[in-house]
Amino acid sequence: xxxxxxxxxxxxxxxxxxxxxxxxxxxxxxxxxxxxxxxxxxxxxxxxxxxxxxxxxxxxxxxxxxxxxxxxxxxxxxxxxxxxxxxxxxxxxxxxxxxxxxxxxxxxxxxxxxxxxxxxxxxxxxxxxxxxxxxxxxxxxxxxxxxxxxxxxxxxxxxxxxxxxxxxxxxxxxxxxxxxxxxxxxx
Numbered sequence: 339x340x341x342x343x344x345x346x347x348x349x350x351x352x353x354x355x356x357x358x359x360x361x362x363x364x365x366x367x368x369x370x371x372x373x374x375x376x377x378x379x380x381x382x383x384x385x386x387x388x389x390x391x392x393x394x395x396x397x398x399x400x401x402x403x404x405x406x407x408x409x410x411x412x413x414x415x416x417x418x419x420x421x422x423x424x425x426x427x428x429x430x431x432x433x434x435x436x437x438x439x440x441x442x443x444x445x446x447x448x449x450x451x452x453x454x455x456x457x458x459x460x461x462x463x464x465x466x467x468x469x470x471x472x473x474x475x476x477x478x479x480x481x482x483x484x485x486x487x488x489x490x491x492x493x494x495x496x497x498x499x500x501x502x503x504x505x506x507x508x509x510x511x512x513x514x515x516x517x518x519x520x521x522x523x524x525x
Contacts, residue, residue, distance in 0.1 A: 343412040350416030355424040357475050391418045448485055451493055463510040
């Protein structure tokens, strides 16, 4: 039952933010501090934040509970942790974007084509072995996502706007290829 509960908790956490499942991680087995070096040479200390949620279920309350009720209890905890992790992730990414100058300010009306093109130019893009850009994740509220998808269909049907997007991708491809050409193989 413990495995089923843990599986349910993780599934609920990832349902809140599927992006959490995509984040690469490595276990830290020694020490309580870590850092990394950015491309510009700045060393950044890792800021560990403990996230926790507390749940209790008295034995008397749990007696007679169906398996679904038991799993719902775990699912609720997973969603709560997922929401906390997502909030922390967005805060951290927002701070990094502000510091790097990669913020695109949109009008209250939403993301215009000019905003989207500026965003496309600012986002670092990698390419696969066939020269196709690796997919990016854009996090938007449901209403904004629907509007964005509608706008994308319009922008992709306009040859001038499509050409501007492709020019931005070509520049990214050149930058990426130059960077890859400078890499050295290490034993």
